[in-house]
Amino acid sequence: MALAETIKTKANNALGVNPQDAKISKSYFTVTFLALLIGGTLGLVQGLNRAGLFELPSWLNYYQVLTAHGLLLILVFTAFFTIGYFYAGLSHTLGGLIPKVRKMVWIGFWMKIFGFVLAVIPILMNEASVMYTFYPPMAASPLFYFGLVFIVLGVWMAAFGAFVQVANWRKNHKGQHLPILSFFATGVFVLLFFSSIPVAIEVFMIIPWVLGWMETINVMLSRTLFWAFGHTLVNIWYLTAISVWYVIVPKVIGGRRFSDTLTRVVVILLVILNIPGGFHHQIIDPGISETIKYMHVFMSLAVGFPSLMTAYAMFSVFERTGRAKGAKGLFGFFKKLPWGDVRFLAPFIAMVAFIPAGAGGIVQTTNQLDQVVHNSLWIVGHFHLTLGMTVALTFFGVSYWLIPRISGRILTKKMNKMGVITTILWTIGMSFMAIAMHLVGLLGSPRRTSYTTYGDNATALGWDPYLIFLAIGGTFLIVAVIMQVYSAFHLMFRAPKGEEEFPIAEEEEDASKTPFWTERWSRTILIMLIVVAMAYVIPIVDFIGDPGSPPWKTW
Amino acid sequence: MTQAIFGLLFFVFLILPPVASLMESIMIIHMHMQMPLLVISGFLMAPFFQKKLPAFFEKWNQIGIPGIFLFIIIMSYWSIPRTMDDALTIQAVEIFKFISLPFLVGVPLRDSWAKISTVWKNITFIIFLILFTAMGILYIASPDQLCNNYLRTEQVTLGWGFITMAAAILIYLVQLLFINPADYE
Numbered sequence: 047m048a049l050a051e052t053i054k055t056k057a058n059n060a061l062g063v064n065p066q067d068a069k070i071s072k073s074y075f076t077v078t079f080l081a082l083l084i085g086g087t088l089g090l091v092q093g094l095n096r097a098g099l100f101e102l103p104s105w106l107n108y109y110q111v112l113t114a115h116g117l118l119l120i121l122v123f124t125a126f127f128t129i130g131y132f133y134a135g136l137s138h139t140l141g142g143l144i145p146k147v148r149k150m151v152w153i154g155f156w157m158k159i160f161g162f163v164l165a166v167i168p169i170l171m172n173e174a175s176v177m178y179t180f181y182p183p184m185a186a187s188p189l190f191y192f193g194l195v196f197i198v199l200g201v202w203m204a205a206f207g208a209f210v211q212v213a214n215w216r217k218n219h220k221g222q223h224l225p226i227l228s229f230f231a232t233g234v235f236v237l238l239f240f241s242s243i244p245v246a247i248e249v250f251m252i253i254p255w256v257l258g259w260m261e262t263i264n265v266m267l268s269r270t271l272f273w274a275f276g277h278t279l280v281n282i283w284y285l286t287a288i289s290v291w292y293v294i295v296p297k298v299i300g301g302r303r304f305s306d307t308l309t310r311v312v313v314i315l316l317v318i319l320n321i322p323g324g325f326h327h328q329i330i331d332p333g334i335s336e337t338i339k340y341m342h343v344f345m346s347l348a349v350g351f352p353s354l355m356t357a358y359a360m361f362s363v364f365e366r367t368g369r370a371k372g373a374k375g376l377f378g379f380f381k382k383l384p385w386g387d388v389r390f391l392a393p394f395i396a397m398v399a400f401i402p403a404g405a406g407g408i409v410q411t412t413n414q415l416d417q418v419v420h421n422s423l424w425i426v427g428h429f430h431l432t433l434g435m436t437v438a439l440t441f442f443g444v445s446y447w448l449i450p451r452i453s454g455r456i457l458t459k460k461m462n463k464m465g466v467i468t469t470i471l472w473t474i475g476m477s478f479m480a481i482a483m484h485l486v487g488l489l490g491s492p493r494r495t496s497y498t499t500y501g502d503n504a505t506a507l508g509w510d511p512y513l514i515f516l517a518i519g520g521t522f523l524i525v526a527v528i529m530q531v532y533s534a535f536h537l538m539f540r541a542p543k544g545e546e547e548f549p550i551a552e553e554e555e556d557a558s559k560t561p562f563w564t565e566r567w568s569r570t571i572l573i574m575l576i577v578v579a580m581a582y583v584i585p586i587v588d589f590i591g592d593p594g595s596p597p598w599k600t601w
Numbered sequence: 602m603t604q605a606i607f608g609l610l611f612f613v614f615l616i617l618p619p620v621a622s623l624m625e626s627i628m629i630i631h632m633h634m635q636m637p638l639l640v641i642s643g644f645l646m647a648p649f650f651q652k653k654l655p656a657f658f659e660k661w662n663q664i665g666i667p668g669i670f671l672f673i674i675i676m677s678y679w680s681i682p683r684t685m686d687d688a689l690t691i692q693a694v695e696i697f698k699f700i701s702l703p704f705l706v707g708v709p710l711r712d713s714w715a716k717i718s719t720v721w722k723n724i725t726f727i728i729f730l731i732l733f734t735a736m737g738i739l740y741i742a743s744p745d746q747l748c749n750n751y752l753r754t755e756q757v758t759l760g761w762g763f764i765t766m767a768a769a770i771l772i773y774l775v776q777l778l779f780i781n782p783a784d785y786e
Contacts, residue, residue, distance in 0.1 A: 579765035
């Protein structure tokens with residue numbers, strides 16, 4: 047069996063990438079980076095407007111831009127990258143996709159594109175400036191919600207495709223552990239599927255309401271259903287990012303993976319604990335009792351625990367690798383890391399950014415502290431650190447080897463240098479922006495608000511210097527966006543032909559055996575469902591019979 | 602053994618008066634959080650007893666069935682509304698709760714689960730599916746207050762808690778019909 051595996055792996059490596067599977071990932075990445083380009087440009091427009099430097103034309107309103115920026119970067123950029131990356135991983139580690147799965151993921155792709163076009167039309171017509179959270183009672187055009195339905199269905203197709211692929215592999219490899227990257231993929235798709243159920247329910251509550259068949263909607267219930275999805279989505283990106291940190295980065299720096307068991311336990315914990323975390327987005331919402339909010343601090347902080355495990359694991363890998371290369375002293379290993387390699391530098395900065403980002407997250411989950419920052423620009427600063435740095439930089443880091451790999455090309459020294467410069471520019475831009483947002487948020491500047499001086503109120507004028515930094519950061523970022531998009535397409539179509547490595551790190555030689563219970567997904571999912579039920583039953587029962595609201599168009 | 606020590610620490614934490622009274626102040630948390638957590642603390646402590654008293658488990662729980670019956674009986678006892686009132690008003694019953702759930706539920710569950718066959722495991726799941734559905738309907742539909750210590754609105758919440766637990770078990774059982782674990786292991 048072991049011999050057969052070795053032969054298969056060697057054959058895989060010799061044959062390189064399956065062109066049909068590569069096409070899937072390339073299509074997903076094309077959408078990813080187009081979304082980055084458009085979304086990034088809209089981001090700059092917004093930053094300039096918010097700083098009072100640029101007035102939007104009369105046919106474009108701030109909330110329209112904000113909705114499109116959010117939807118493109120929070121939903122499209124992340125979801126398409128995640129699916130493209132994990133399908134490349136599934137294809138690579140499980141010996142190619144099976145034809146049925148390929149068909150499913152293509153159907154999913156076009157469903158998402160179709161849904162996205164449906165959603166964008168009303169946004170362009172200023173009929174859906176409801177922002178990416180689309181909170182009722184704000185009501186967009188029905189077309190927007192139909193679009194969302196297709197996006198969710200497309201995501202489900204991709205998730206089911208992954209399940210079929212994994213189940214098929216496991217049937218043919220009885221008793222074996224799923225390769226680690228596919229294990230991460232399974233966790234992510236389980237979360238994607240189960241978390242999109244509540245948002246699907248929400249959308250099916252909204253549709254009859256915007257069509258006028260129902261007079262009112264239960265606002266609290268719909269917000270709760272949204273965040274059961276929204277918060278999980280955040281953690282799906284995070285889980286995708288840490289899959290790179292655990293599996294890819296050690297290989298890039300020439301080391302070995304941290305404990306396989308711990309890695310799998312982190313995935314399982316994140317799957318189980320994630321969905322209930324959504325409540326901390328609703329700390330200021332009325333209609334949920336203080337006791338429940340207090341209890342949910344535990345749920346949210348529970349997610350912090352695997353994050354701390356991850357932080358430990360990463361630095362342990364760095365240190366071990368550095369020492370193996372002959373580093374001396376307490377921090378000598380830092381010098382041995384490949385700082386000039388964008389495949390390492392980008393994810394490394396991503397990890398470092400997660401330290402303040404995670405700390406900020408803990409602030410926001412804590413009831414009393416959140417009272418100060420809720421709905422201020424602090425929150426926006428927070429997710430520009432988490433999504434904009436931790437997740438985006440990790441994804442960029444991946445793009446420099448994965449895109450050439452699936453395109454049958456190589457990452458040249460020149461492109462690597464370009465990547466390093468992009469990473470640095472991005473880091474500078476995002477740091478300016480995120481730090482300024484955090485600070486001005488503490489001073490009370492609200493999020494989701496077009497530029498105003500509130501009648502030249504002194505406090506509001508005091509925010510201006512900080513807001514200028516949004517514009518400065520945005521300018522750095524747009525340069526980085528253009529460079530990154532150029533790199534992605536250059537590596538896909540222009541770079542010299544060759545074979546780029548798919549860097550997957552091996553376990554330590556003396557690694558202990560991973561227990562088989564980690565493979566029992568039915569049990570993991572049962573526990574997850576019970577935890578979700580425990581978390582949601584109290585508040586949701588409290589919402590039964592709350593008076594509803596008719597639709598509002600606030601813009 | 603680390604597990605057993607953590608189990609013991611967890612048990613001590615759960616029976617601390619402020620922790621216990623906070624959890625008992627909300628009906629659903631009393632029944633669906635405090636009680637299962639006590640069971641889990643016992644589950645974690647089980648290896649200690651298995652190691653110290655192997656002969657006892659060998660004699661009384663050779664094939665695991667007695668243990669699982671004990672587990673089911675004690676769990677059923679604690680799902681009766683009246684028992685929660687008793688635990689809140691009579692000190693002795695409260696002490697019985699703190700002893701019975703870890704040591705007569707958690708410990709035998711851990712010992713038995715490894716010993717019983719898949720059929721018995723599924724029977725156990727089905728028993729709890731039926732019990733939870735019935736309790737859920739009772740707590741939601743009952744027009745009267747079932748516990749002196751808790752309001753009817755809290756009772757409805759607990760009822761939905763039972764229904765959602767039952768739904769989770771049902772989903773697990775249904776997937777067993779389609780997915781045979783033996784295909785993968």
